[in-house]
Amino acid sequence: SLLVASPALVGDVLYFGTPDGEVIALDWIQQQRVWTYKDPGRKQEIHSSPAVTDKLAIIGSRDKRLHAIDRLTGERAWVFEAKGPIHSSPVVVGERIFFGSADRNVYAVDFAGQEVWKHNTGHRISASPAVGEGHLVIGCEGSGGAILCFGAMK
Numbered sequence: 001s002l003l004v005a006s007p008a009l010v011g012d013v014l015y016f017g018t019p020d021g022e023v024i025a026l027d028w029i030q031q032q033r034v035w036t037y038k039d040p041g042r043k044q045e046i047h048s049s050p051a052v053t054d055k056l057a058i059i060g061s062r063d064k065r066l067h068a069i070d071r072l073t074g075e076r077a078w079v080f081e082a083k084g085p086i087h088s089s090p091v092v093v094g095e096r097i098f099f100g101s102a103d104r105n106v107y108a109v110d111f112a113g114q115e116v117w118k119h120n121t122g123h124r125i126s127a128s129p130a131v132g133e134g135h136l137v138i139g140c141e142g143s144g145g146a147i148l149c150f151g152a153m154k
Contacts, residue, residue: 005049005089008057010071015057017046023059023069035074039063049089049128051097056111058097060086066099068113078113089128093136100125100138106148121148 007016012029021043025034039061048060056077057069062085068077084103091098096108096116102124108117123140130137136150 004045004047008050008052010052015050015052015059015071017048017050017059017061019045021046021061021063023050023057023067023074025057025071025074037067037069037074037076039065039067039076039079044085047085047087047126048099051090051092053092053111058090058092060088060090060099060101062087064101064103066090066097066107066109066113068111080107080109080113080115082107084124087126088138091129091131091136093131098129098131098136100127100129102126104140106136106138106150119148119150121146 007014014026014028017023023037042063044061044063046061050057050059057071060066064082066080070077082101082103084101086101088100098108100106106119121140123142123145127139139147
């Protein structure tokens, strides 16, 4: 299958989502799948690139959920439900995971999948956040869209 978003690489393992709604960990040296994550109840395209930590692969989906997957086993760690598709690629800043959703919100969740912050932009978000110098920047869709900058992201 074609990839819609960029994979993440940690060591010899590529992590990526597919148009079939799967998340795959692939050892590119051995050319073998390490694991495949599927949500049997919701098979939706994944347009998000994963954020990978030492324990989790975190990725958004058109199923309106942010999926946190155990990086070693491929088992679900938790799922966060938004009210719109998540095309935005998550970014990890300290103890928070930031991402946007088509439900017009920018979210921050903790590593247990609990919402800790939300900002309604008034516009759909499919862009991925960028972080630098303690600020988070993200773009909104539409003719009235904007580029938003949030400070003190630690």
